[in-house]
Amino acid sequence: MAAVHPPNTITPVGGTSTYFDTDAIVDGSAPKVANSAGFFNVTVAANHKEGAEELALLKYVYTRSDLEKIRGDPDAVCNAIDDFAATIPRGLMTIGAEKRTFITHMLATAEPAPTTFLEFGSYVGYSAICLASAMVARAVPGQRVRYVSFEKNPIIAAVAASLADLAGLRDVITIHVGPAAESLTRLVEKGTVTRGTVDFMLLDHWKDFYISDLQLCEKSSLIRSGSVVLADNIIFPGAPEYLAYVQAGVAEASPDGFNYATKTADFILPFGGLDQLAISTVS
Numbered sequence: 001m002a003a004v005h006p007p008n009t010i011t012p013v014g015g016t017s018t019y020f021d022t023d024a025i026v027d028g029s030a031p032k033v034a035n036s037a038g039f040f041n042v043t044v045a046a047n048h049k050e051g052a053e054e055l056a057l058l059k060y061v062y063t064r065s066d067l068e069k070i071r072g073d074p075d076a077v078c079n080a081i082d083d084f085a086a087t088i089p090r091g092l093m094t095i096g097a098e099k100r101t102f103i104t105h106m107l108a109t110a111e112p113a114p115t116t117f118l119e120f121g122s123y124v125g126y127s128a129i130c131l132a133s134a135m136v137a138r139a140v141p142g143q144r145v146r147y148v149s150f151e152k153n154p155i156i157a158a159v160a161a162s163l164a165d166l167a168g169l170r171d172v173i174t175i176h177v178g179p180a181a182e183s184l185t186r187l188v189e190k191g192t193v194t195r196g197t198v199d200f201m202l203l204d205h206w207k208d209f210y211i212s213d214l215q216l217c218e219k220s221s222l223i224r225s226g227s228v229v230l231a232d233n234i235i236f237p238g239a240p241e242y243l244a245y246v247q248a249g250v251a252e253a254s255p256d257g258f259n260y261a262t263k264t265a266d267f268i269l270p271f272g273g274l275d276q277l278a279i280s281t282v283s
């Protein structure tokens with residue numbers, strides 16, 4: 001089980017928010033710079049842009065000999081994604097098995113049972129599939145569970161939608177294609193996501209957008225007292241400004257004057273090294 005630190009005992013550490021080349025983000029492509037660990041290098045970025053690795057994953061899953069056993073089983077679909085990721089030395093950029101266990105436990109024990117989840121960064125749908133499934137497991141008959149997820153890369157979004165369908169979660173998970181801020185603004189204008197309805201959020205896209213996209217949710221009061229905001233990759237690649245923001249405790253853009261109480265949980269990355277998840281509860 002991951003080590004969990006109480007609120008405000010951890011100094012923002014590690015990483016750098018300049019890990020990604022924001023010029024490259026503007027044109028909708030993947031970032032093209034390597035960090036010091038050489039993790040997200042030019043080759044990885046090019047793969048990401050074309051969705052090469054992610055399309056290979058899709059093909060791998062749909063040609064598995066146990067496809068019919070996987071169909072309709074969210075855990076089995078996530079395990080299949082983990083199997084594919086294990087064949088790549090640096091893994092895939094999903095939340096991975098350890099964080100999956102940790103967050104699904106949070107969803108399984110949260111009171112009241114969460115029914116609406118907002119995710120920034122669908123990638124291949126791994127977190128969407130396991131976390132939506134954890135919410136569905138608690139839903140009472142007739143209760144609607146919604147997992148709203150944003151992915152700017154259309155090829156990768158298509159992979160996520162196809163795997164969500166395979167997992168039997170087509171009616172629960174919606175993948176919105178495009179920059180998260182634009183999609184979310186549209187959903188708020190249309191009344192698809194409304195005030196105070198978001199129980200859980202996961203920020204897991206490019207780290208430069210964590211604060212501005214959280215503030216978009218603050219402004220429209222999508223979060224409310226008791227909502228939980230999770231943010232991944234706090235140490236690697238690193239989101240020190242974000243951690244400082246939520247540890248300062250004030251939801252600056254909130255017309256309701258909301259505050260955050262923030263803890264962090266430690267995880268070891270698949271290729272080694274420490275990472276943290278930030279867990280901020282709104283009050």
Ligand SMILES: C[S@@+](CC[C@H](N)C(=O)[O-])C[C@H]1O[C@@H](n2cnc3c(N)ncnc32)[C@H](O)[C@@H]1O
Nearest residue numbers: 094095121122123126127151152179180205206
């Ligand atoms: C770390 S991955 C998400 C992993 C996913 N949550 C999982 O566990 O399977 C980040 C994803 O965010 C997407 N992304 C980056 N910036 C974005 C933005 N502004 N809006 C929407 N998606 C974005 C990237 O294309 C990438 O697929």
